[in-house]
Amino acid sequence: MPRAVREALxxxxxxxxxxxxxxxxxxxxxxxxxxxxxxxxxxAYFGSKEQLYLAYIDRTGGELLERLMAAASDDxxxxxxLRARVTEFFKFVDEHRDGWRVxxxxxxxxRPVADQVAELRGRIAALIRRMLEDPRASGLTLTQHAAxxxxxxxxxxxxxxxxxxxxxxDVPRDQAAAWYIGVVQAxxxxxxxxAR
Amino acid sequence: MPRAVREALxxxxxxxxxxxxxxxxxxxxxxxxxxxxxxxxxxAYFGSKEQLYLAYIDRTGGELLERLMAAASDDxxxxxxLRARVTEFFKFVDEHRDGWRVxxxxxxxxRPVADQVAELRGRIAALIRRMLEDPRASGLTLTQHAAxxxxxxxxxxxxxxxxxxxxxxDVPRDQAAAWYIGVVQAxxxxxxxxAR
Amino acid sequence: MPRAVREALxxxxxxxxxxxxxxxxxxxxxxxxxxxxxxxxxxAYFGSKEQLYLAYIDRTGGELLERLMAAASDDxxxxxxLRARVTEFFKFVDEHRDGWRVxxxxxxxxRPVADQVAELRGRIAALIRRMLEDPRASGLTLTQHAAxxxxxxxxxxxxxxxxxxxxxxDVPRDQAAAWYIGVVQAxxxxxxxxAR
Amino acid sequence: MPRAVREALxxxxxxxxxxxxxxxxxxxxxxxxxxxxxxxxxxAYFGSKEQLYLAYIDRTGGELLERLMAAASDDxxxxxxLRARVTEFFKFVDEHRDGWRVxxxxxxxxRPVADQVAELRGRIAALIRRMLEDPRASGLTLTQHAAxxxxxxxxxxxxxxxxxxxxxxDVPRDQAAAWYIGVVQAxxxxxxxxAR
DNA sequence: GATGAATGAGTTTTCATTCAT
DNA sequence: TATGAATGAAAACTCATTCAT
Numbered sequence: 027m028p029r030a031v032r033e034a035l036x037x038x039x040x041x042x043x044x045x046x047x048x049x050x051x052x053x054x055x056x057x058x059x060x061x062x063x064x065x066x067x068x069x070a071y072f073g074s075k076e077q078l079y080l081a082y083i084d085r086t087g088g089e090l091l092e093r094l095m096a097a098a099s100d101d102x103x104x105x106x107x108l109r110a111r112v113t114e115f116f117k118f119v120d121e122h123r124d125g126w127r128v129x130x131x132x133x134x135x136x137r138p139v140a141d142q143v144a145e146l147r148g149r150i151a152a153l154i155r156r157m158l159e160d161p162r163a164s165g166l167t168l169t170q171h172a173a174x175x176x177x178x179x180x181x182x183x184x185x186x187x188x189x190x191x192x193x194x195x196d197v198p199r200d201q202a203a204a205w206y207i208g209v210v211q212a213x214x215x216x217x218x219x220x221a222r
Numbered sequence: 223m224p225r226a227v228r229e230a231l232x233x234x235x236x237x238x239x240x241x242x243x244x245x246x247x248x249x250x251x252x253x254x255x256x257x258x259x260x261x262x263x264x265x266a267y268f269g270s271k272e273q274l275y276l277a278y279i280d281r282t283g284g285e286l287l288e289r290l291m292a293a294a295s296d297d298x299x300x301x302x303x304l305r306a307r308v309t310e311f312f313k314f315v316d317e318h319r320d321g322w323r324v325x326x327x328x329x330x331x332x333r334p335v336a337d338q339v340a341e342l343r344g345r346i347a348a349l350i351r352r353m354l355e356d357p358r359a360s361g362l363t364l365t366q367h368a369a370x371x372x373x374x375x376x377x378x379x380x381x382x383x384x385x386x387x388x389x390x391x392d393v394p395r396d397q398a399a400a401w402y403i404g405v406v407q408a409x410x411x412x413x414x415x416x417a418r
Numbered sequence: 419m420p421r422a423v424r425e426a427l428x429x430x431x432x433x434x435x436x437x438x439x440x441x442x443x444x445x446x447x448x449x450x451x452x453x454x455x456x457x458x459x460x461x462a463y464f465g466s467k468e469q470l471y472l473a474y475i476d477r478t479g480g481e482l483l484e485r486l487m488a489a490a491s492d493d494x495x496x497x498x499x500l501r502a503r504v505t506e507f508f509k510f511v512d513e514h515r516d517g518w519r520v521x522x523x524x525x526x527x528x529r530p531v532a533d534q535v536a537e538l539r540g541r542i543a544a545l546i547r548r549m550l551e552d553p554r555a556s557g558l559t560l561t562q563h564a565a566x567x568x569x570x571x572x573x574x575x576x577x578x579x580x581x582x583x584x585x586x587x588d589v590p591r592d593q594a595a596a597w598y599i600g601v602v603q604a605x606x607x608x609x610x611x612x613a614r
Numbered sequence: 615m616p617r618a619v620r621e622a623l624x625x626x627x628x629x630x631x632x633x634x635x636x637x638x639x640x641x642x643x644x645x646x647x648x649x650x651x652x653x654x655x656x657x658a659y660f661g662s663k664e665q666l667y668l669a670y671i672d673r674t675g676g677e678l679l680e681r682l683m684a685a686a687s688d689d690x691x692x693x694x695x696l697r698a699r700v701t702e703f704f705k706f707v708d709e710h711r712d713g714w715r716v717x718x719x720x721x722x723x724x725r726p727v728a729d730q731v732a733e734l735r736g737r738i739a740a741l742i743r744r745m746l747e748d749p750r751a752s753g754l755t756l757t758q759h760a761a762x763x764x765x766x767x768x769x770x771x772x773x774x775x776x777x778x779x780x781x782x783x784d785v786p787r788d789q790a791a792a793w794y795i796g797v798v799q800a801x802x803x804x805x806x807x808x809a810r
Numbered sequence: 811g812a813t814g815a816a817t818g819a820g821t822t823t824t825c826a827t828t829c830a831t
Numbered sequence: 832t833a834t835g836a837a838t839g840a841a842a843a844c845t846c847a848t849t850c851a852t
Binding site: 260 | 832833834835
């Protein structure tokens with residue numbers, strides 16, 4: 027079996043185990059045997075448990091980011107882009123439950139891991155910030171900090187709503203997405219009208 | 223030293239260690255020696271590592287919830303209550319960094335822990351839901367699900383904004399609280415006007 | 419069983435295993451089970467394999483050095499002191515075969531270990547150097563370096579002869595000691611009369 | 615690349631690694647990649663790690679022995695031969711630091727290795743013994759054992775002095791050699807005059 | 811002849827947990 | 832009540848060694 031295929035397979039299994047047990051409780055033994063590979067192979071391919079985790083986050087986070095960016099170009103009317111991206115986001119969560127859980131339900135691991143997740147979050151927040159700062163969205167300019175903070179708040183709302191939705195399977199995906207769009211739109215407006 | 227005092231002391235130390243290392247990486251040895259107690263005492267008082275963790279979450283989460291509820295009675299005008307509670311929330315985060323980190327930055331541990339944190343989150347969401355459903359806030363009634371989901375989104379926004387604020391110490395606490403209030407108000411309105 | 423006794427027992431067993439297998443090939447598992455102790459106890463007492471090794475070298479080397487120093491005071495006529503010390507040295511080797519092997523037959527381990535052994539060697543060489551520099555032994559003064567180098571040569575001669583003797587059990591101990599004394603005396607004289 | 619060249623190259627790299635890390639800590643992986651050869655090639659050429667080590671010792675020890683023997687024929691006046699050989703010995707150490715370290719600083723490995731090193735030592739000791747027993751050197755005959763033991767002592771002195779010299783680079787090589795010659799000459803004389 | 815891919819066995823080390831006192 | 836001493840179990844990681852190609 028060629029190396030690239032093995033690597034992808036190992037990452038898949040690692041994702042399942044990390045999602046189920048969390049970083050610390052996950053065991054390399056189980057990942058290796060789950061991928062039907064000996065432990066030394068896992069180490070030969072990924073170097074260490076932490077690097078394996080990082081590789082998984084990188085792959086998953088990279089895909090999420092790519093899909094969000096592909097879903098809409100910034101040139102579109104901001105609210106059209108918003109709708110497209112939120113829809114894409116919920117689709118991603120729906121299709122990659124393990125990846126989603128690992129990405130966002132476990133911030134607390136070793137330093138490099140936390141940093142990498144934080145960076146991903148920051149890049150997603152940047153997408154939102156660009157919308158907040160788009161003059162077509164709100165008539166007013168925000169301070170750097172305000173835009174950044176509010177963007178993070180919006181990201182957190184999405185995470186939380188996505189997790190809630192995963193536990194309420196009877197709610198249609200588009201329904202949840204619609205709620206989120208509403209919240210974001212409102213937040214954008216509220217940000218425009220200087221709070222307080 | 224009376225038992226209650228010992229217990230509180232141990233919980234304090236446990237909180238620090240859990241916040242610094244996370245649940246799994248934290249060691250009972252360090253907690254015991256940090257509290258200047260022998261390990262068997264920790265076990266006599268709390269039973270197991272997991273139960274100790276639960277006890278800490280219980281104490282911290284309980285205090286948060288109490289403070290949120292005390293900050294405003296539901297009878298107040300909803301937006302007045304909102305302001306009071308958000309302010310109280312940011313005060314809590316500011317004063318209990320360890321507790322806050324343990325409560326929300328580490329959802330992924332063993333099942334009972336996750337459940338307990340989820341329950342706390344649910345109770346906080348319920349506070350918000352009650353506001354969403356208050357006819358004085360929005361003229362319309364929401365479905366159960368809509369109210370619940372949006373409430374969770376709002377909780378997540380708060381968590382995320384609080385974490386962002388902890389990493390931007392130059393932003394005044396009231397500033398961050400004000401942004402959050404804006405977002406919540408907007409979300410309430412958006413929820414009232416059926417999205418889409 | 420009190421801690422001190424356990425520690426001594428573990429050190430004894432460790433010495434046997436280290437002597438038989440060398441530092442790297444020795445396994446903590448075997449040392450623990452040989453001492454009828456669980457592995458965590460060994461770690462609780464000594465911290466790590468390397469520290470255990472250092473502790474053993476420290477104990478053994480310390481005893482050797484003490485015995486060499488106690489065997490003769492520097493005030494004695496140098497050659498009388500020499501005889502006493504060489505005799506003591508061969509007695510030590512005879513009685514502590516394991517210790518002897520670990521101390522000198524295995525210089526190559528990790529850095530701190532090599533350093534510690536080198537230091538011991540240096541201290542024994544210093545004993546000899548003091549004799550070389552004693553005006554009663556040789557009429558001439560030696561340079562620092564000459565005294566040091568020759569002292570190390572003499573130490574090496576003793577090590578090598580002791581090892582040779584261990585493999586020739588039919589040679590009486592005093593016989594070997596006598597040869598060594600002769601070599602050392604001759605070396606002292608040769609050092610006094612500047613070579614060449 | 616012809617096999618013989620490959621083999622020599624591998625041995626060179628192996629020597630460096632063995633000298634740096636010791637037998638056990640050295641890794642076949644590093645040796646193979648250092649020689650720019652795949653691991654299976656190393657095994658095809660040398661069979662096993664131990665055999666590789668033996669081959670290296672064989673090559674290095676063989677060269678040392680050859681140079682010592684070539685440096686002087688036994689017919690020469692014994693003391694002339696001594697001087698020539700000691701000089702050659704220090705030259706060898708100077709030029710083959712890795713080889714020297716492997717040969718003598720690490721006696722403690724597996725049994726066959728120890729045996730091979732012991733044998734080399736014995737052959738060098740034999741060279742010295744022949745001088746000790748040469749009637750031109752000392753008027754008296756020594757017992758077999760005495761000659762052998764003292765010869766080993768002298769070998770040990772040389773090893774130890776060589777190591778000491780490696781750590782004192784400011785001492786000229788010929789200086790160290792001269793000291794050693796003095797010690798050996800004196801030892802020969804002392805052996806002639808029955809000690810005690 | 812040469813190698814990429816693979817592994818079984820073993821290493822040190824750590825931890826939650828519990829007796830005997 | 833309180834603890835020093837002890838451990839079973841498991842984790843991450845490494846290595847010499849060998850096929851299939």
